[in-house]
Amino acid sequence: MIPYLGVFTMLFLCRGKLCVAALVGFAMLSFFTRFAVAQDKSAAVAEPAFVIPDTDDELPGAGPMRRAPWFRNVWQARRSTFAKNAEKEQNAVVFLGDSITQGWTDNFRGDFSDFKTANRGISGDTTRGMLWRLDEDVLSLDPSAVVMLMGTNDLEEGAEPETIVGNIELILKALKEQDSEMPIIWCNVFPSSEKKSRPADKIKKLNQLVGELVKGDKQITVLDTWTLFADENGDAKLEEFPDLLHPNGAGYDKWHAAIRPLFATLGFADTKTDDFKFESDARNLFNGTDLAGWCYHKTPEDQRKRMENARKNRPNAPTSPIIDEDIAFDGKKVSSDGRYAAINGRLVVTTPPEGRKIQQLWTTESFDDDFVLKLEFRATPNADSGVFIRGKQLQCRDYLLAGPYTELTQYKPQDWNELVIRVQGDTAHCTCNGEVLEAEFKVPESGPIGLEGDRGQIEYRRIRILPLQ
Template identity: 65%
Template sequence: MTTRLSWLLILAVTLLSLAPFPANAQDADDYAIPTTDEGLPGEGPIRRYDWFKNLWKNKRSNWAKQVDKDQGAVVFLGDSITQGWGDNLGGAFGEMKVANRGISGDTTRGMLVRLEEDVLSLNPQAVVMLMGTNDLEEGASPKTIASNAKRIIDELKKHNPDMPIVLCLVFPSSASKSRPADKIKQINQLYSEAVKGDPQVTLLDTWTLFANEEGNAKKEEFPDLLHPNQEGYAKWAAALRPIFATLGYLETEPDDFKPEPGFELLFNGKDLTGWMFQANPEMKGKKLSIAWPIVEEDVTFDGQTESSDGRYQAINGRIVVTTPSEGRRIQQMWTTREFPEDFILKLEFRATPNADSGVFLRAPQLQCRDYTLAGPYKDLKNYKPQDWNELVVTVKDNVAHCTCNGEVLEEAFQLPETGPIGLEGDRGQMEYRRIRVKELP
């Protein structure tokens, strides 16, 4: 009996030794940093400090257990700045499904290496990229950094040619952190060039959003001149929300605004009825450094939810002038009617960081921008960056008095006797809503 039990015990031990390792143990090794660069995609540094190897392995092996749960999320890919925002990004985007795939200390090449398992396996709804600052500390050139970022974008597009990609410009830091302003500017310029003309990628100017006059981080937002504090994360979230709203992830309910007595809506909140592109044959043959499409003949958009080129879109009570893939593209959409009488025009607008637009009043343009960064009215106390602001224009005897949130922009803006009202698109994303007019006796 004892002999039989001994043989059974030996057989059991043998069978156990032949069985595969538990999946979690094997997976943990699979998510470790490769010991050498040989055969890895991209170029430039991959960090292999002990603390980083442990963090990389632990983060990635834990994420592997969440692949099913995180399917279809908006994925944030980055380094410590992204990781530091927390698993749900501080709840900054409400019910929008998010997945944080930031690893502190990671480089663009490291992100490229882990892209398939950490990002593509989630079949993301969209991907937000912020990367490149750690490469500088490791001595990588801006060209190398931009090349890796472009490879990541190419892989994302290959995985899903319809998936929106938001590329955030590298945040400012400091030369004291081995991240000098001139190098960061070079990276951001190369990023801009890499995605120019690509409609799948929205470039978000998060450098101008945070940089001081010297191009460095501000202590009040980046206490260590590298990582944002709560105020910094709040600004980043505010910059992203309008983009997510345009993509249909936020602010999905229609605006039920009703105009005041005596006012009529110029935008019905549902489509672009009453708006048009005017022919601009005078632009033919002009040599311009900025894209400026030629409109051969007037085009009206009655009953349509977007303009003929897709730049202007009616989304849940907003006219969205989307970010142009060229970086800058001048376009103008006008009302189909003119306004020869005295009137009051009211509207609300929201701009992404450094966005540039304008409101045409019978033809002359009143600058309507992200005033804090893009000017010309940089000293406004009531302007709310990346939030809704009210523009009020009162026209009497061909002179317009213009205010933003009650502060005067133009005291006596000269206008012709008649003309339509228009909205310009230039750079960044601009949104307009609650556009209404009241004719004065």
């Protein structure tokens, strides 16, 4: 009302042409004053950025979406930070998850300093929340790869594994629509505890369903981080998860060691060529550059029949491809099916999209003299492989998880380990980092050296033959 009273006062006091100018000026001042006040009020009541919808009506997916005040504050703060960092994090390897991902810190403690990363973890978030924010927080970065760990908070909120997997499927669909070639790493949901409303049977069911969902998808690599951390009851260990939910420093160290070999295979890490100096009397069986000297052998007829019968009688049995003719890989960096690859000095047996795929790669040369075979290997959690000496398989695995040599004290999980196999006549003496695996391992008198793939990823390097001293 005050501006209008001022107008009448001006009309009463003014008696000439000058009063018209004064009146116009006063009216304009009144208008802009009211406009500024209105703008201030509007700003005061405007909703902050990154608000969680009050109802589920607007949300894609299904299941719980958290809305507690503490979570709204964390959600807004984290997503505001994401937006500020978006430009400099373009084309990063993006980690999408909840508090376990957030807890690795935004620079991942320097664990991945050799390539660009972006942490898109929000404490307390569910898969439905991640689906809602996927476009702005992840896809807008045009990521070079995405690492997923999610679902544990959904379980605490009472969601069933089937509901959670439905949201994960939508997230995967959006990622693949964005880029059909972009690598995606799925980390199996970590173990927790019934005390945290995350019982082992629910987590195992969730991981099983995701495995079935992505089976056969070459764009997605599954990392077995459940077996990596679970105790004998399928729960988290206090020494790695003090609150039975969040990993401590030792837990993050194990996660980093587990995932780094996958980044090496994808070309993000360990990109320098191996500069190992071989012994003067060594014969190098792998040149580090390509698969020269290695091949697939034609599947013998009796083995072919056994495999065909197994497929009929056991449809869920591990895949084992039938090879119709010998295939040599001289000059090739990758085998014809992509299972074996020469990458920066490493002969990599890649993770099979099928979950398990039993397949052997052989030297084109056979060996009948006495010799010492030396090589190093690195295995992802629970990976299963094998080294064939003249056609006889010695188990080469992530020993402490996959066996059979679970009592080794010198084995280094997810790190490089040395096998030394001394062959004399029809007997081999086999050690890993100096510990005996087999003291008298019977082998044929002649045959090639071979490597097997089954589950997980195994890398080999420095594969060489030396004369027996």
